Amino acid sequence: MRLPIRRSIIQQLLRPLWLLAIALMLHGQSTTFQEQLQAAEQLFHRGDLAAANQAFLALARTHASEPQPQWYLGLIAYQQSRYQDARDRFRQLVERQEDMGPGWAMLGLTEFRMRDFDEALPHLELGRYLGIANQDTLAQAAALHQAFLCNRIQRFDVALAVLSELAVKGKKTPAIVAAFGVAALNRPWLLEDVPSHEQALVMEAGETAWLLGARRQQEAAARAEALVVRYPEQSGLQFILGTTLARADWPRAETALRKEVAANPNHYYAHVTLASELIDRGRPEEAASFCEKAVQLQPESYVARGLLGKALLSTGRADQAVAELEAAVQLAPTNANVRYSLALAYTRVGRKAEAAAQREIFTQLQEKQTAGGKPVDSQAKP
Numbered sequence: 001m002r003l004p005i006r007r008s009i010i011q012q013l014l015r016p017l018w019l020l021a022i023a024l025m026l027h028g029q030s031t032t033f034q035e036q037l038q039a040a041e042q043l044f045h046r047g048d049l050a051a052a053n054q055a056f057l058a059l060a061r062t063h064a065s066e067p068q069p070q071w072y073l074g075l076i077a078y079q080q081s082r083y084q085d086a087r088d089r090f091r092q093l094v095e096r097q098e099d100m101g102p103g104w105a106m107l108g109l110t111e112f113r114m115r116d117f118d119e120a121l122p123h124l125e126l127g128r129y130l131g132i133a134n135q136d137t138l139a140q141a142a143a144l145h146q147a148f149l150c151n152r153i154q155r156f157d158v159a160l161a162v163l164s165e166l167a168v169k170g171k172k173t174p175a176i177v178a179a180f181g182v183a184a185l186n187r188p189w190l191l192e193d194v195p196s197h198e199q200a201l202v203m204e205a206g207e208t209a210w211l212l213g214a215r216r217q218q219e220a221a222a223r224a225e226a227l228v229v230r231y232p233e234q235s236g237l238q239f240i241l242g243t244t245l246a247r248a249d250w251p252r253a254e255t256a257l258r259k260e261v262a263a264n265p266n267h268y269y270a271h272v273t274l275a276s277e278l279i280d281r282g283r284p285e286e287a288a289s290f291c292e293k294a295v296q297l298q299p300e301s302y303v304a305r306g307l308l309g310k311a312l313l314s315t316g317r318a319d320q321a322v323a324e325l326e327a328a329v330q331l332a333p334t335n336a337n338v339r340y341s342l343a344l345a346y347t348r349v350g351r352k353a354e355a356a357a358q359r360e361i362f363t364q365l366q367e368k369q370t371a372g373g374k375p376v377d378s379q380a381k382p
Helices: 008-025 031-046 049-062 067-079 083-096 101-113 117-130 136-152 156-167 174-184 196-213 217-230 237-245 250-263 268-280 284-297 302-314 318-331 336-348 352-372
Strands: none
Touching: 031 049, 031 067, 049 067, 067 083, 067 101, 083 101, 101 117, 101 136, 117 136, 136 156, 136 174, 156 174, 156 196, 156 268, 174 196, 196 217, 196 237, 217 237, 237 250, 237 268, 250 268, 268 284, 268 302, 284 302, 302 318, 302 336, 318 336, 336 352
């Protein structure tokens, strides 16, 4: 399976973004530059890339401080598979305009094509964080590639959260479904890595996870139950079933999640999900063992340590809770939830000044999130 970024993406993403942006950036510039830019754009949109490239190169030489020529030169290079040149152009662009979300996104997509995955992921994340307004095609491509790169490093929770943003908007393609399936099954694969003998399973699991992401829980649960029947020995399917049932039918969801951790004791996300649900339902004593196993599986996970801290705090082991929550804050200093939990733990052990400091930071993080309309941490809450 391949993950193409179709060339048509370039034409689709240009017009809505830059009609407004160009008008603003050209305010006060000479008519000559505007006319030259429009002529070069016309060449580009007609598909005469060689002539357009020459026109934008000339503009870049005479108007080196303007972003538009660099943007188009990067797009042309990308479309012609000249990825090193494209990366250089997009790098120059974002160095000049550090808050340009589309520029960071295209830089990340270019690096993905170059298989420089370690660079591509943070650039895609930054592009999406800064915003890709009115650019559905580019925004969708950036989210999809971010999700696959998160799958590759086993950050399946982040991948599912990113993909769910697409599903809830009704966005659905075979690649999106496959990305959902890879994440739901907890496989560290890019699309091209999916073995041929597992493609059907990945797509079926992906359909189920897409329905859940689209908030169609009943349909998702029905498909998950069918999957378990069809593949009774397949690892990960009881986890999918449990997550689809968690809100509508907790007893059955708990049974499924417990089956998963029994059959697959190294399934980190099954342990975390079960622990979180048990804590939310006032059963911290039972949750603690699942939290401890999650920490053992991923000691650098602030989610696991945060959950363990909450379970310990709820069972009267406040000193131990403080240690776990302090570790969680070190791992995720901008996560408001762990700050709040740590404030509670400090209060419980009588460290009032430190509790007050954590509450103040919690309030600041909440205000920042509300003001910006963006999450301050991309990972799941503990």
